[in-house]
Amino acid sequence: MTTIFGNPGSTELPMLAEFPDDFRYVLGLQEAVAVGMADGYAQASGGPAHVNLHTAPGVGNGMGAIFNAQANHSPLVVTAGQQVRAHITMQANLTNRDATRVVHPFVKWSFEPPRAQDVPHALARAIHTASLAPRGPAFVSLPMDDWNAEAEEASGAVVERTSEPRSGPDPDAINALAKRLQEATNPVLVAGPDIDASGGWDDAIALAERQKLPVFASPATGGGRLGFPEGHPLFQGVLPPAIGPIGETLKGRDLILVIGSSVFPYYPYIPGPLLPEGASLVAITSDPDEAARAPMGDVILADPALAIRALLGEVGEANRAEPDPLPEPGAGEESDPMTPTMVHNTLAQVFPDDGIVVLESPSSTLALRNQLRISRPGSYYFGAGGGLGFGLAAAIGVQLAQPDRPVVCVLGEGSAQYAITGFWTAAAYDVPVTFLVLRNEEYSILKWFADVEEVKGAPGLDLPALEVAKVAEAYGVASKSVPGRDELHAALGDAIGSGKPQLVEVPVAPGMALF
Ligand SMILES: Cc1ncc(C[n+]2csc(CCOP(=O)(O)OP(=O)(O)O)c2C)c(N)n1
Numbered sequence: 001m002t003t004i005f006g007n008p009g010s011t012e013l014p015m016l017a018e019f020p021d022d023f024r025y026v027l028g029l030q031e032a033v034a035v036g037m038a039d040g041y042a043q044a045s046g047g048p049a050h051v052n053l054h055t056a057p058g059v060g061n062g063m064g065a066i067f068n069a070q071a072n073h074s075p076l077v078v079t080a081g082q083q084v085r086a087h088i089t090m091q092a093n094l095t096n097r098d099a100t101r102v103v104h105p106f107v108k109w110s111f112e113p114p115r116a117q118d119v120p121h122a123l124a125r126a127i128h129t130a131s132l133a134p135r136g137p138a139f140v141s142l143p144m145d146d147w148n149a150e151a152e153e154a155s156g157a158v159v160e161r162t163s164e165p166r167s168g169p170d171p172d173a174i175n176a177l178a179k180r181l182q183e184a185t186n187p188v189l190v191a192g193p194d195i196d197a198s199g200g201w202d203d204a205i206a207l208a209e210r211q212k213l214p215v216f217a218s219p220a221t222g223g224g225r226l227g228f229p230e231g232h233p234l235f236q237g238v239l240p241p242a243i244g245p246i247g248e249t250l251k252g253r254d255l256i257l258v259i260g261s262s263v264f265p266y267y268p269y270i271p272g273p274l275l276p277e278g279a280s281l282v283a284i285t286s287d288p289d290e291a292a293r294a295p296m297g298d299v300i301l302a303d304p305a306l307a308i309r310a311l312l313g314e315v316g317e318a319n320r321a322e323p324d325p326l327p328e329p330g331a332g333e334e335s336d337p338m339t340p341t342m343v344h345n346t347l348a349q350v351f352p353d354d355g356i357v358v359l360e361s362p363s364s365t366l367a368l369r370n371q372l373r374i375s376r377p378g379s380y381y382f383g384a385g386g387g388l389g390f391g392l393a394a395a396i397g398v399q400l401a402q403p404d405r406p407v408v409c410v411l412g413e414g415s416a417q418y419a420i421t422g423f424w425t426a427a428a429y430d431v432p433v434t435f436l437v438l439r440n441e442e443y444s445i446l447k448w449f450a451d452v453e454e455v456k457g458a459p460g461l462d463l464p465a466l467e468v469a470k471v472a473e474a475y476g477v478a479s480k481s482v483p484g485r486d487e488l489h490a491a492l493g494d495a496i497g498s499g500k501p502q503l504v505e506v507p508v509a510p511g512m513a514l515f
């Protein structure tokens with residue numbers, strides 16, 4: 001971990017003293033941004049990332065983003081400075097009182113070393129804890145005077161330990177699953193985000209093709225990544241996120257195989273049978289908590305990629321009819337302002353083959369998925385926790401981890417506000433993300449929720465005259481506002497090809513865009 005994301009204060013300065021030349025510090029102007037950038041960086045680099053926060057208030061500001069990182073299974077090592085040890089008991093100014101308690105329950109482990117000499121071991125332990133399944137944030141509170149203490153000789157051995165975080169499935173369980181799959185007449189695969197995170201992308205395709213499995217993506221609400229190429233002929237769409245509609249969508253299936261997802265990231269509450277009649281469900285996850293909390297079905301605890309590989313060793317070609325592929329996406333209706341569907345249709349036309357999307361445009365999530373049909377691994381990141389602010393910040397981290405791939409960050413104008421200072425980091429560090437901002441002058445998704453929840457007269461759902469392009473410009477990101485499809489096409493093409501952080505804002509018609 002030679003990149004440190006953070007926002008420093010007096011309690012962190014001793015840690016940053018004589019900062020090594022072969023390390024890089026990436027400054028976020030607010031802690032939610034620093035954590036969100038580290039989250040994107042960790043996910044897109046495939047390894048743990050370090051974010052350093054300023055004692056209690058800095059951790060407090062970062063909490064929503066730490067919650068997101070946990071939902072994303074993102075291996076973050078979160079550190080925060082602490083008062084000097086002699087000051088903690090008297091609770092001097094800026095003491096992080098109860099430092100290890102405040103971050104719960106959003107971290108896997110939280111610790112303040114009992115002695116300065118234990119700092120190396122505590123950091124090493126945090127790195128392993130964050131990296132082992134289920135991956136997620138670990139927290140270490142570091143008293144500021146510890147950095148001037150001498151390390152013990154044993155510290156060398158502690159920091160050199162390695163861990164192989166993946167554990168394989170029980171062969172008997174895989175064998176039994178293979179039998180169930182072979183015997184099923186109408187099985188279906190639900191592909192979740194941890195297929196991509198575990199490197200199981202190609203084998204998931206091989207499994208679906210060999211078994212002729214129709215494939216649904218797990219609900220978009222919890223789908224921080226894609227588990228299957230969405231342009232593949234076996235792909236049947238994204239599962240709806242609520243109990244009743246999932247049961248409806250999977251009606252007639254006798255075996256539902258869920259890989260790399262919780263069962264399921266439900267929201268909103270639309271009751272119904274958990275499973276359609278005659279169906280059974282098997283989930284494969286590396287997260288014991290996901291395994292335990294599922295309300296139905298059987299579970300195999302294992303790294304998803306290793307489990308798919310093992311399953312491939314046990315199943316032969318199935319003799320089933322292949323499902324019809326999804327129809328090609330249409331561009332939607334002409335309107336002024338444009339529909340989000342048409343915006344994403346335009347984006348699809350200029351989107352490079354090796355492009356990556358980081359998405360936080362709540363009312364147009366499904367339209368983007370349908371229009372882009374992203375079909376390469378590591379090409380889609382979405383805040384699985386649902387806490388806004390992930391998108392703008394994570395896009396910067398993803399781009400830093402994948403400097404050779406163009407990153408397009410698609411934001412609602414409301415969502416952009418939760419990490420707005422991220423624009424400064426993109427400009428200051430010349431991180432060439434293309435930001436596409438959909439401006440509908442409201443919290444469209446909340447108006448949709450108000451309908452579902454039968455809530456009338458709720459205040460605070462309109463966002464008149466929120467000038468994201470002007471604000472981004474003030475932070476140093478070249479920005480443009482475009483009125484129509486042709487201008488959007490040209491502006492997006494220019495921005496993506498520019499090698500610079502640039503923003504394109506487009507007015508869109510309000511409302512939920514499903515296609
Ligand atoms: C941290 C946080 N605060 C509040 C919310 C609730 N919330 C969900 S979507 C949304 C509106 C997003 O607005 P915008 O980005 O403009 O997208 P639109 O709904 O118009 O597509 C809000 C406020 C949230 N998810 N996370």
